[in-house]
Amino acid sequence: MRRKFLWQAAFSVAGGLSLSSALVLSFGTMATHTVWAIATTLLAGLAALVVIPVEPHGFLYLSPVVFLVSSIAFGVGEGVVAAVLAPILAYLASYRTASSSQSVGDVLAVGGEAATSLVVASGLLRILPFAGSRWLDLTLLSTLTLLLSFLLQAVRISSAEGVRLRRLVGPLLRSSAPHLLSLLVGTLLVWAVFSLIGPLGILLTAVVIIELYYPWKLLGDQRDLFLKSLQMISNAVDLKDPYTAHHSRRVSMYAVRMARILDTPEEEVERIRIGALMHDIGKIGVPGGIIRKPSKLTDEEMETMKRHVEAGASIVEELEILNRSTDIVQHHHENFDGTGYPAGLAGQQIPLGARIVFVADAFDALTTDRPYRQGRSTTEALGVLDTNASTQFDPRAVEALKKVLRSTE
Amino acid sequence: MLTEDCESSVWFFFCGPTRRMRFPLSATLFIPAVVGASAVLLVASSGAIQAGQFPQMLLFILLSVVASYLHAHDPAGGVVSPTPALFYAAIYIFNPITAFFVVSMGYAIGNTLPRTWVTWRACFNGAQMGLSALLGSLVFRSLGGNPAALSFAPQILPSLLGPLTHQVANNFFIGFLISRMRGASFVRTWISFVQEFLWTNLLSIPTAVLIAILYTRVHHAFVLIFLFSLPFQRWAVKLYLDERTSYTRIIESLVRACELSLPGTRGHARRVADLSVAIGRQLGLIERDVESLEYAALLHDIGMIGLDEELHSGGAHSSPQRLIDAHTKLGAEIVSELPRRELPEMILHHHTAFRSGRGEVPGSAKSTLIGARIIALVEEVDSRLHGLFPYSQPEQSAAVLKFVASGRGSLFDPEVVDAFSVVYATGAGGRPKADTVESRPLQAGGATDEA
Numbered sequence: 001m002r003r004k005f006l007w008q009a010a011f012s013v014a015g016g017l018s019l020s021s022a023l024v025l026s027f028g029t030m031a032t033h034t035v036w037a038i039a040t041t042l043l044a045g046l047a048a049l050v051v052i053p054v055e056p057h058g059f060l061y062l063s064p065v066v067f068l069v070s071s072i073a074f075g076v077g078e079g080v081v082a083a084v085l086a087p088i089l090a091y092l093a094s095y096r097t098a099s100s101s102q103s104v105g106d107v108l109a110v111g112g113e114a115a116t117s118l119v120v121a122s123g124l125l126r127i128l129p130f131a132g133s134r135w136l137d138l139t140l141l142s143t144l145t146l147l148l149s150f151l152l153q154a155v156r157i158s159s160a161e162g163v164r165l166r167r168l169v170g171p172l173l174r175s176s177a178p179h180l181l182s183l184l185v186g187t188l189l190v191w192a193v194f195s196l197i198g199p200l201g202i203l204l205t206a207v208v209i210i211e212l213y214y215p216w217k218l219l220g221d222q223r224d225l226f227l228k229s230l231q232m233i234s235n236a237v238d239l240k241d242p243y244t245a246h247h248s249r250r251v252s253m254y255a256v257r258m259a260r261i262l263d264t265p266e267e268e269v270e271r272i273r274i275g276a277l278m279h280d281i282g283k284i285g286v287p288g289g290i291i292r293k294p295s296k297l298t299d300e301e302m303e304t305m306k307r308h309v310e311a312g313a314s315i316v317e318e319l320e321i322l323n324r325s326t327d328i329v330q331h332h333h334e335n336f337d338g339t340g341y342p343a344g345l346a347g348q349q350i351p352l353g354a355r356i357v358f359v360a361d362a363f364d365a366l367t368t369d370r371p372y373r374q375g376r377s378t379t380e381a382l383g384v385l386d387t388n389a390s391t392q393f394d395p396r397a398v399e400a401l402k403k404v405l406r407s408t409e
Numbered sequence: 410m411l412t413e414d415c416e417s418s419v420w421f422f423f424c425g426p427t428r429r430m431r432f433p434l435s436a437t438l439f440i441p442a443v444v445g446a447s448a449v450l451l452v453a454s455s456g457a458i459q460a461g462q463f464p465q466m467l468l469f470i471l472l473s474v475v476a477s478y479l480h481a482h483d484p485a486g487g488v489v490s491p492t493p494a495l496f497y498a499a500i501y502i503f504n505p506i507t508a509f510f511v512v513s514m515g516y517a518i519g520n521t522l523p524r525t526w527v528t529w530r531a532c533f534n535g536a537q538m539g540l541s542a543l544l545g546s547l548v549f550r551s552l553g554g555n556p557a558a559l560s561f562a563p564q565i566l567p568s569l570l571g572p573l574t575h576q577v578a579n580n581f582f583i584g585f586l587i588s589r590m591r592g593a594s595f596v597r598t599w600i601s602f603v604q605e606f607l608w609t610n611l612l613s614i615p616t617a618v619l620i621a622i623l624y625t626r627v628h629h630a631f632v633l634i635f636l637f638s639l640p641f642q643r644w645a646v647k648l649y650l651d652e653r654t655s656y657t658r659i660i661e662s663l664v665r666a667c668e669l670s671l672p673g674t675r676g677h678a679r680r681v682a683d684l685s686v687a688i689g690r691q692l693g694l695i696e697r698d699v700e701s702l703e704y705a706a707l708l709h710d711i712g713m714i715g716l717d718e719e720l721h722s723g724g725a726h727s728s729p730q731r732l733i734d735a736h737t738k739l740g741a742e743i744v745s746e747l748p749r750r751e752l753p754e755m756i757l758h759h760h761t762a763f764r765s766g767r768g769e770v771p772g773s774a775k776s777t778l779i780g781a782r783i784i785a786l787v788e789e790v791d792s793r794l795h796g797l798f799p800y801s802q803p804e805q806s807a808a809v810l811k812f813v814a815s816g817r818g819s820l821f822d823p824e825v826v827d828a829f830s831v832v833y834a835t836g837a838g839g840r841p842k843a844d845t846v847e848s849r850p851l852q853a854g855g856a857t858d859e860a
Binding site: 236 | 560612613615616618619622623626627642645646648649652653655656658659660662663666667711714739743744746747748749
């Protein structure tokens with residue numbers, strides 16, 4: 001959390017500084033074409049509304065298409081103004097619908113990152129010994145800016161999510177590359193039309209590109225809705241026992257961080273995220289009386305309770321996307337020494353995701369308050385996990401949880 | 410779900426098998442009238458067609474054929490289709506009669522490409538689209554529009570109003586026909602179509618202006634840049650639609666799983682959702698609101714999940730009223746995690762939307778309120794029909810209908826009750842007309858911005 005905050009603070013300041021200096025430096029030129037300056041800034045804001053989700057994390061925005069052309073056509077100062085203000089304008093415009101999950105800090109940091117990349121890229125362009133045409137300038141400037149902002153984003157995600165940079169850059173580049181390329185082509189296209197028919201060309205072409213890219217925004221919204229819906233369903237199941245509200249969400253959060261500490265590939269991490277969210281879905285079929293029962297369960301009740309893992313696995317199995325995580329749901333009660341249920345797997349036979357979720361599940365259950373007892377402290381709970389490591393829990397998973405807790409404190 | 414379902418808004422009209430469609434007299438007269446009027450108009454004024462621009466006209470017709478074939482239904486409202494941009498460009502570039510000719514030919518031929526094409530449909534679509542283009546072009550010219558000067562400020566008004574006229578006229582033709590066939594109010598259908606397609610069509614105007622400018626100022630071949638955008642857009646739309654379909658399937662299955670823990674409620678959520686959606690369409694809600702209504706109806710009883718014990722005992726521990734309050738509050742709280750504000754509101758008020766102070770829920774949009782009232786009525790009907798909580802015995806449908814009629818204006822919103830009566834009479838609840846309208850792949854429709 002602290003790293004994320006520091007990052008946001010740093011880039012908000014960078015954005016603010018570049019915005020104010022750009023305003024001061026290019027105020028004279030801007031005054032000569034006030035209407036176009038305002039129009040391009042608004043246009044950049046409109047473009048920033050189109051958010052393209054990239055795998056495994058992060059977003060690309062369409063606004064570079066506008067501010068890159070603007071910085072070649074009217075000067076870098078105006079480009080910087082548009083770059084900083086675009087995400088803010090988009091945030092204000094979508095504030096009412098609240099479909100974006102961004103915080104103000106995110107928004108300011110995104111603008112700051114874009115402005116920083118643009119300033120650094122145009123600085124590099126001055127140093128490099130190319131005194132070429134404006135076409136060449138634009139191509140180089142766009143390439144450099146896009147690459148720099150890509151790198152900044154990779155570093156930001158890696159520090160905020162705790163993913164190692166080398167694990168992240170490959171997949172991120174693979175899913176961003178087509179979009180980065182089409183942003184570059186789009187920028188050149190806007191420039192071509194600008195040279196043909198003047199500033200109106202920027203306006204028209206940018207709107208055309210925004211329209212073309214609009215389905216990607218819909219796709220992003222849909223993915224957001226999907227993950228939120230899974231959270232909602234898991235929470236609904238947790239609510240069968242009011243004391244376990246948001247249990248699955250916390251388990252998912254712990255499990256994802258543990259998986260990253262164990263250096264799992266990002267695809268596997270996504271599997272674990274969904275598996276952990278859905279791990280108790282089978283409890284839908286268990287009567288609430290058994291789930292809420294404060295005293296020890298009878299053997300018969302215990303049997304009913306144990307059935308939830310297979311019930312859950314069969315619910316998840318039928319659904320594409322979710323069925324990648326079936327094994328996690330099914331085996332999240334397997335003990336490390338082979339005495340668990342339902343299959344009695346031991347050691348490495350148990351899927352890694354299931355071992356991780358088991359530990360996270362136990363930790364959250366131990367630390368939660370119950371009507372009949374107080375939740376244990378983190379240290380006590382870790383003590384319990386340690387005692388049962390290698391009989392019940394995978395010791396590596398317990399170690400990973402300790403690291404997670406240490407880094408979040 | 411909604412996307413493939415031909416019930417969905419205007420698709421209903423175009424992808425259903427025609428032989429079992431019911432045509433009221435007014436619709437039967439309307440179709441030949443439109444086709445005839447445009448044929449007469451075309452022949453009478455054929456002298457005004459810019460015959461000198463034959464190659465360009467041919468190019469436009471060919472592009473329209475290709476573009477009419479390539480389109481996808483955008484579930485957020487309207488259609489993701491390249492045709493409006495092309496037709497708007499034709500409105501700018503050609504004189505009114507030529508635009509009429511180009512658009513109607515291109516669109517009619519484009520309509521014959523799918524394997525399921527029907528003669529009257531292709532003729533009618535070509536005719537109405539051509540007439541709309543004619544009107545749009547007339548408005549554009551009469552306001553002083555000039556394609557050679559499109560990049561200058563005085564052209565902004567004509568270049569906006571021309572395409573808008575085209576769209577509104579187009580919505581009129583389709584809206585009239587569909588309202589006749591559904592027995593719904595014409596004005597309301599028309600307005601909901603205009604709302605639904607306004608945004609996507611507004612976004613097409615810049616593309617059209619750009620095409621027209623490049624066409625008149627640089628070279629005619631610039632129309633072809635339009636072709637490059639097609640595959641790209643299609644790809645993204647396809648990804649989106651796939652994702653959406655699997656999403657809806659997953660949510661539905663999970664809701665079904667939740668239902669298993671409640672006694673005797675199997676299928677209740679799905680039935681309520683189907684009937685609510687049918688009523689919502691009957692009332693002319695736009696597609697996005699219908700979608701929210703479907704989700705809210707599917708999830709309306711999700712708050713029961715923590716109250717299963719009390720439900721098992723038939724509410725013996727507490728009064729039914731307390732249970733109803735508890736489950737709507739809990740349900741709204743659960744659903745509030747979704748990035749859609751209207752869902753929790755609909756669920757919170759789904760038992761009280763009309764009763765509490767005439768439904769003056771502060772801060773709620775009108776469509777949200779209507780949604781809550783629809784769910785209130787449908788849930789009551791379904792619970793009575795199937796003997797669900799708080800009823801212990803199923804009731805006869807005649808008794809239920811009588812109860813609904815007696816509650817019109819006191820328990821239920823009169824408009825919703827009226828729409829319910831129409832839907833119930835035609836489809837007897839469940840999935841109305843599900844047996845007459847098959848789902849077809851989207852491409853089979855062969856219609857675009859209006860259809």
